[in-house]
Amino acid sequence: DARVTQTPRHKVTEMGQEVTMRCQPILGHNTVFWYRQTMMQGLELLAYFRNRAPLDDSGMPKDRFSAEMPDATLATLKIQPSEPRDSAVYFCASGLVLGTQISGNTIYFGEGSWLTVV
Amino acid sequence: SQQGEEDPQALSIQEGENATMNCSYKTSINNLQWYRQNSGRGLVHLILIRSNEREKHSGRLRVTLDTSKKSSSLLITASRAADTASYFCATVLDTGRRALTFGSGTRLQVQP
Numbered sequence: 001d002a003r004v005t006q007t008p009r010h011k012v013t014e015m016g017q018e019v020t021m022r023c024q025p026i027l028g029h030n031t032v033f034w035y036r037q038t039m040m041q042g043l044e045l046l047a048y049f050r051n052r053a054p055l056d057d058s059g060m061p062k063d064r065f066s067a068e069m070p071d072a073t074l075a076t077l078k079i080q081p082s083e084p085r086d087s088a089v090y091f092c093a094s095g096l097v098l099g100t101q102i103s104g105n106t107i108y109f110g111e112g113s114w115l116t117v118v
Numbered sequence: 119s120q121q122g123e124e125d126p127q128a129l130s131i132q133e134g135e136n137a138t139m140n141c142s143y144k145t146s147i148n149n150l151q152w153y154r155q156n157s158g159r160g161l162v163h164l165i166l167i168r169s170n171e172r173e174k175h176s177g178r179l180r181v182t183l184d185t186s187k188k189s190s191s192l193l194i195t196a197s198r199a200a201d202t203a204s205y206f207c208a209t210v211l212d213t214g215r216r217a218l219t220f221g222s223g224t225r226l227q228v229q230p
């Protein structure tokens with residue numbers, strides 16, 4: 001049963017600390033997304049990668065957030081330094097996207113990393 | 119900014135009743151997808167409807183799409199307590215960011 005795996009599931013950290021969230025996409029998927037979910041803003045796209053190359057990270061605060069794909073089996077989202085307003089659920093999703101249109105493809109979500117910054 | 123807006127924000131019904139959720143979007147689309155999110159879990163894809171389709175069925179789900187009104191509806195027939203979840207519509211904009219943009223969601227509560 002293929003699934004997107006995210007770690008950690010829960011993280012409580014102090015303001016100013018570095019936070020790294022990891023994602024293992026479904027084997028064979030070529031596109032990876034990072035979303036953030038909060039009560040106020042809903043689901044926001046932070047960044048996404050195609051074949052490990054960043055395609056769009058315009059939704060991500062550049063001064064403290066960074067996203068990478070060191071290899072096809074690992075995507076990371078890092079916050080340094082973390083702030084209380086970063087408290088949210090961070091979802092990774094992956095999909096197999098053929099051509100330029102992703103809209104015809106299903107994407108699969110992980111269970112999320114629940115981050116609390118105090 | 120969110121592309122889709124769901125209506126109502128919250129819906130409470132009795133088991134066995136039908137539940138209808140609506141989604142409006144702003145720009146032209148290639149297709150629209152509906153996802154479900156159980157409390158504390160990730161989103162799960164339910165159904166996709168293409169812009170040249172008007173209606174699509176999957177089990178107890180029926181989705182309609184009206185591109186002239188830029189709206190879609192999700193109907194769950196004969197609802198069950200297990201259908202309790204949040205439901206989101208998602209679209210891809212024709213220009214700009216080409217990733218799924220989600221609406222604000224409808225929280226459905228099905229009372230047993």
